Amino acid sequence: xxxxxxxxxxxxxxxxxxxxxxxxxxxxxxxxxxxxxxxxxxxxxxxxxxxxxxxxxxxxxxxxxxxxxxxxxxxxxxxxxxxxxxxxxxxxxxxxxxxxxxxxxxxxxxxxxxxxxxxxxxxxxxxxxxxxxxxxxxxxxxxxxxxxx
Amino acid sequence: xxxxxxxxxxxxxxxxxxxxxxxxxxxxxxxxxxxxxxxxxxxxxxxxxxxxxxxxxxxxxxxxxxxxxxxxxxxxxxxxxxxxxxxxxxxxxxxxxxxxxxxxxxxxxxxxxxxxxxxxxxxxxxxxxxxxxxxxxxxxxxxxxxxxxxxxxxxxxxxxxxxxxxxxxxxxxxxxxxxxxxxxxxxxxxxxxxxxxxxxxxxxxxxxxxxxxxxxxxxxxxxxxxxxxxxxxxxxxxxxxxxxxxxxxxxxxxxxxxxxxxxxxxxxxxxxxxxxxxxxxxxxxxxxxxxxxxxxxxxxxxxxxxxxxxxxxxxxxxxxxxxxxxxxxxxxxxxxxxxxxxxxxxxxxxxxxxxxxxxxxxxxxxxxxxxxxxxxxxxxxxxxxxxxxxxxxxxxxxxxxxxxxxxxxxxxxxxxxxxxxxxxxxxxxxxxxxxxxxxxxxxxxxxxxxxxxxxxxxxxxxxxxxxxxxxxxxxxxxxxxxxxxxxxxxxxxxxxxxxxxxxxxxxxxxxxxxxxxxxxxxxxxxxxxxxxxxxxxxxxxxxxxxxxxxxxxxxxxxxxxxxxxxxxxxxxxxxxxxxxxxxxxxxxxxxxxxxxxxxxxxxxxxxxxxxxxxxxxxxxxxxxxxxxxxxxxxxxxxxxxxxxxxxxxxxxxxxxxxxxxxxxxxxxxxxxxxxxxxxxxxxxxxxxxxxxxxxxxxxxxxxxxxxxxxxxxxxxxxxxxxxxx
Numbered sequence: 001x002x003x004x005x006x007x008x009x010x011x012x013x014x015x016x017x018x019x020x021x022x023x024x025x026x027x028x029x030x031x032x033x034x035x036x037x038x039x040x041x042x043x044x045x046x047x048x049x050x051x052x053x054x055x056x057x058x059x060x061x062x063x064x065x066x067x068x069x070x071x072x073x074x075x076x077x078x079x080x081x082x083x084x085x086x087x088x089x090x091x092x093x094x095x096x097x098x099x100x101x102x103x104x105x106x107x108x109x110x111x112x113x114x115x116x117x118x119x120x121x122x123x124x125x126x127x128x129x130x131x132x133x134x135x136x137x138x139x140x141x142x143x144x145x146x147x148x149x
Numbered sequence: 150x151x152x153x154x155x156x157x158x159x160x161x162x163x164x165x166x167x168x169x170x171x172x173x174x175x176x177x178x179x180x181x182x183x184x185x186x187x188x189x190x191x192x193x194x195x196x197x198x199x200x201x202x203x204x205x206x207x208x209x210x211x212x213x214x215x216x217x218x219x220x221x222x223x224x225x226x227x228x229x230x231x232x233x234x235x236x237x238x239x240x241x242x243x244x245x246x247x248x249x250x251x252x253x254x255x256x257x258x259x260x261x262x263x264x265x266x267x268x269x270x271x272x273x274x275x276x277x278x279x280x281x282x283x284x285x286x287x288x289x290x291x292x293x294x295x296x297x298x299x300x301x302x303x304x305x306x307x308x309x310x311x312x313x314x315x316x317x318x319x320x321x322x323x324x325x326x327x328x329x330x331x332x333x334x335x336x337x338x339x340x341x342x343x344x345x346x347x348x349x350x351x352x353x354x355x356x357x358x359x360x361x362x363x364x365x366x367x368x369x370x371x372x373x374x375x376x377x378x379x380x381x382x383x384x385x386x387x388x389x390x391x392x393x394x395x396x397x398x399x400x401x402x403x404x405x406x407x408x409x410x411x412x413x414x415x416x417x418x419x420x421x422x423x424x425x426x427x428x429x430x431x432x433x434x435x436x437x438x439x440x441x442x443x444x445x446x447x448x449x450x451x452x453x454x455x456x457x458x459x460x461x462x463x464x465x466x467x468x469x470x471x472x473x474x475x476x477x478x479x480x481x482x483x484x485x486x487x488x489x490x491x492x493x494x495x496x497x498x499x500x501x502x503x504x505x506x507x508x509x510x511x512x513x514x515x516x517x518x519x520x521x522x523x524x525x526x527x528x529x530x531x532x533x534x535x536x537x538x539x540x541x542x543x544x545x546x547x548x549x550x551x552x553x554x555x556x557x558x559x560x561x562x563x564x565x566x567x568x569x570x571x572x573x574x575x576x577x578x579x580x581x582x583x584x585x586x587x588x589x590x591x592x593x594x595x596x597x598x599x600x601x602x603x604x605x606x607x608x609x610x611x612x613x614x615x616x617x618x619x620x621x622x623x624x625x626x627x628x629x630x631x632x633x634x635x636x637x638x639x640x641x642x643x644x645x646x647x648x649x650x651x652x653x654x655x656x657x658x659x660x661x662x663x664x665x666x667x668x669x670x671x672x673x674x675x676x677x678x679x680x681x682x683x684x685x686x687x688x689x690x691x692x693x694x695x696x697x698x699x700x701x702x703x704x705x706x707x708x709x710x711x712x713x714x715x716x717x718x719x720x721x722x723x724x725x726x727x728x729x730x731x732x733x734x735x736x737x738x739x740x741x742x743x744x745x746x747x748x749x750x751x752x753x754x755x756x757x758x759x760x761x762x763x764x765x766x767x768x769x770x771x772x773x774x775x776x777x778x779x780x781x782x783x784x785x786x787x788x789x790x791x792x793x794x795x796x797x798x799x800x801x802x803x804x805x806x807x808x809x810x811x812x813x814x815x816x817x818x819x820x821x822x823x824x825x826x827x828x829x830x831x832x833x834x835x836x837x838x839x840x841x842x843x844x845x846x847x848x849x850x851x852x853x854x855x856x857x858x859x860x861x862x863x864x865x866x867x868x869x870x871x872x873x874x
């Protein structure tokens with residue numbers, strides 16, 4: 001954890017749908033979570049961001065996230081592949097990953113946990129429940145911060 | 150054997166006679182032989198009146214000489230018969246032989262003593278000679294008659310000897326001892342008066358001997374009638390002559406009168422006759438042995454031939470080979486130059502199954518004509534008669550055979566012919582024909598080929614059953630393989646369809662739910678924003694809601710198209726692709742104009758397929774190219790190139806391209822490579838393309854690199870059409 005941002009969570013949102021990007025932002029604001037949100041559109045960009053490749057080379061502009069909100073169905077590189085890469089990397093595996101997916105398919109849930117996801121949240125259709133999920137993430141993040149801090 | 154036709158019946162008679170033995174007469178011969186015997190006896194008896202009146206008188210020396218010669222004949226005949234027994238073991242011969250031998254010995258003594266009485270060579274006292282001479286004579290005569298009389302009975306009582314040599318020695322010794330005893334007893338007895346010149350039967354003892362011989366003759370003739378044995382006849386003849394001799398003797402009034410001398414001559418004749426008979430007998434046996442040997446050789450050859458047919462047919466692959474093997478064997482067995490085997494076909498004509506190679510060589514009929522002829526031949530002529538009569542036929546002079554119809558030009562000249570029908574369940578189904586044995590065919594050849602034909606039919610049946618079984622098995626195997634393959638394919642298709650369906654369901658639920666969730670989520674958000682009175686957010690929310698609804702509609706429409714392109718019935722027709730392209734461009738006209746795209750179309754052929762689907766295909770591919778353009782306006786090229794007998798159709802663009810590793814997943818439904826913010830779309834278009842291409846029996850793929858455009862290529866089933874030539 002970087003001291004300067006100890007109260008601010010750095011969150012990487014991997015989501016191709018701009019509407020959901022907006023929805024997530026609003027949910028995070030509404031949940032009162034101090035955060036710094038970075039958004040990428042697809043799986044390839046997500047890995048580029050994490051490995052600081054190409055346009056994400058500058059560590060100040062692309063800080064290592066504390067939490068990754070990952071959609072599963074992404075263009076190009078799929079969310080599952082991204083998750084797998086993260087959880088097999090000794091550096092990246094410590095980052096908390098929460099899958100946020102429209103899929104409530106058991107297969108996806110099980111696979112995600114097998115790959116080492118920290119939490120799995122179904123993209124809710126009700127604003128309330130989505131907010132609740134984000135708040136859960138907040139607690140979660142704090143727990144992690146406290147423990148690791 | 151000119152123009153002789155044999156059948157099986159006469160052959161059987163031949164065999165029957167041979168089986169009866171080499172030295173047997175036939176019943177017909179018996180009659181003639183009996184008549185002959187009667188004639189001889191009558192002839193000899195008929196001399197009596199002449200002799201009775203004749204003034205002839207012989208001499209003591211002449212009598213002694215005849216007696217001695219006759220005795221030697223008797224000894225030889227006896228010896229020969231005994232020797233015969235010692236080799237063959239028939240006790241009948243032993244007793245007859247000993248009878249002659251003993252009698253010969255007595256006669257020899259009688260003859261030599263007669264010389265002695267006249268010349269006194271060794272000085273035997275006259276008193277002894279006077280007794281000895283008649284005693285030896287009478288004993289010999291009576292013993293001959295008696296022993297011959299019992300011989301046939303002895304034959305009935307005694308079995309064949311197992312130790313003939315021992316019995317020869319024993320029997321001969323016994324006979325000699327018996328003779329000596331009989332002679333000695335007779336010598337000791339006071340001799341009755343032997344000659345009564347005043348009576349008709351002047352010598353009663355000789356008449357007694359004649360009666361014994363007559364009885365023996367009767368017994369022998371009965372035996373001859375039973376056995377028809379040649380030698381028995383000759384012995385009977387001998388007894389008959391001896392009987393006449395004794396009759397003559399019994400009528401002799403004085404020593405050396407005509408009856409006396411002729412009786413002695415008859416005795417010599419009577420002894421000689423068995424020797425003649427033995428010679429004939431020997432000849433008959435030798436002849437029989439030669440025939441038996443020949444027959445044995447032929448039988449052995451036939452057996453070998455049957456074996457060969459049965460064994461070699463095991464190695465044959467086809468029934469033609471079996472027939473060929475059989476024919477070669479039959480030809481060798483009968484010394485034929487050529488042959489054929491054929492069968493009667495369903496149309497009642499004759500099909501050749503096999504021709505021996507020499508037959509082909511000898512046949513100079515032009516090949517096509519010959520081939521035509523050896524199948525479907527009319528059943529006629531000499532070979533036709535074999536099939537019609539259903540029995541074997543020998544034609545050793547085929548040119549003058551009544552069934553002859555002549556031969557086609559080029560057929561090898563036929564000098565002799567043997568045809569044997571092939572029978573199956575008693576029905577004639579074909580024929581083995583053999584030709585040109587140089588000395589003509591005989592019933593033995595015929596019989597051999599008949600036997601061979603049975604072996605051949607057996608082998609042929611076996612081969613046919615085997616072939617049928619093999620074909621059946623292979624057919625079954627093929628059937629099972631076909632079915633299995635069909636099932637496996639059906640199974641694979643089903644599995645793939647299932648997988649497709651699974652994936653589709655998953656993707657559909659995911660992608661269809663997404664706008665729905667968005668609708669509800671943003672509806673709530675809208676509510677909130679309206680309460681907070683934030684008009685900008687409200688309008689934003691409304692926009693999202695509207696676009697989500699729009700997207701939902703597009704998705705449903707695209708899904709419908711996908712579903713239709715996969716299920717809807719297809720029409721198969723010749724479709725000119727340029728017409729499809731024109732139609733597709735029509736539909737895309739607005740977007741083409743918006744993007745300022747340049748589209749170049751090469752020569753496109755006609756292919757077999759569904760016009761509507763192919764148009765949809767081009768529309769999607771061109772639409773795709775219009776969508777993923779780079780900085781420059783899209784430049785699209787439509788091509789068609791020949792690869793073997795297929796067309797490879799291409800749609801190339803200068804757009805953003807893609808990483809080759811995504812080249813496969815872009816054809817899956819709902820798969821997108823780009824965020825929706827950049828490129829709008831449902832991710833169904835290319836899935837539709839794949840479905841259409843697959844329904845046309847082809848494949849679709851893409852060749853691309855990021856930033857270098859994409860080249861979609863596809864094949865459709867069907868030959869390269871005329872337009873491509």
